[in-house]
Amino acid sequence: MHHPLETELQTFAQLEPQLAATRGGLYVLVKDRDVIGVFQKQYDAIEEGYRRFGNEPFLVKKITTARRKKFA
Amino acid sequence: MPSFTIANEKCQSRGLIVLAQVGVTQATEAALQREGVIVPPPLPIEFKIDTGADRSVITETYVQRLGLKPCGTCNIATASDPSMACFEYAIRFYFPNNVTWQGAVIATPGNQIQCLIGRDVLAHAVLVYIGYHNLFSLSF
Numbered sequence: 001m002h003h004p005l006e007t008e009l010q011t012f013a014q015l016e017p018q019l020a021a022t023r024g025g026l027y028v029l030v031k032d033r034d035v036i037g038v039f040q041k042q043y044d045a046i047e048e049g050y051r052r053f054g055n056e057p058f059l060v061k062k063i064t065t066a067r068r069k070k071f072a
Numbered sequence: 073m074p075s076f077t078i079a080n081e082k083c084q085s086r087g088l089i090v091l092a093q094v095g096v097t098q099a100t101e102a103a104l105q106r107e108g109v110i111v112p113p114p115l116p117i118e119f120k121i122d123t124g125a126d127r128s129v130i131t132e133t134y135v136q137r138l139g140l141k142p143c144g145t146c147n148i149a150t151a152s153d154p155s156m157a158c159f160e161y162a163i164r165f166y167f168p169n170n171v172t173w174q175g176a177v178i179a180t181p182g183n184q185i186q187c188l189i190g191r192d193v194l195a196h197a198v199l200v201y202i203g204y205h206n207l208f209s210l211s212f
Binding site (some may be wrong): 003004009042043046047049050053054055056057058059060061064 | 073097099100102103104106107109138140141142143144145159160174175176
């Protein structure tokens with residue numbers, strides 16, 4: 001079965017490490033292979049998604065905060 | 073602060089139940105209007121408030137009936153699957169007394185509970201439960 005957000009999830013997985021370095025805890029809006037923007041609030045990202053793409057699938061994901069490396 | 077109060081003698085046996093409606097968000101409504109698509113009217117639904125749930129969950133049939141497309145994904149732990157992949161949808165809750173909330177909730181195939189209100193929604197609210205009076209109120 002076709003996953004409606006497959007491309008967006010791949011894009012997010014590729015870009016999350018670099019986003020996490022500076023934008024951790026924020027919400028990213030992804031459509032196809034593009035990052036559309038980063039937002040403070042989840043609903044702001046959703047609102048922008050509907051404004052740009054209408055009632056079409058898009059991905060809003062919270063960017064995980066980068067974990068600091070532990071030193072022995 | 074907009075609020076509503078429910079008095080129900082079955083609060084203890086059935087839980088904190090709210091009979092209300094679910095519909096599309098203002099952002100979805102605007103997008104549908106731009107596309108010349110008829111905005112689906114809100115649907116009657118039974119909400120159950122669950123302070124033990126971290127996320128709010130709605131039965132998939134409601135998002136299908138509202139014609140919504142996913143705006144996110146997540147994995148949830150269930151009794152039968154420790155990591156079930158689900159889609160998130162933007163949705164608006166119409167509670168009594170013109171109290172509304174809109175945001176992203178998880179849709180699941182189950183149908184025993186139509187909509188569970190978890191702590192993601194309650195994080196924006198004040199919930200007061202007076203057990204010995206069988207009533208509760210929710211303020212946003």
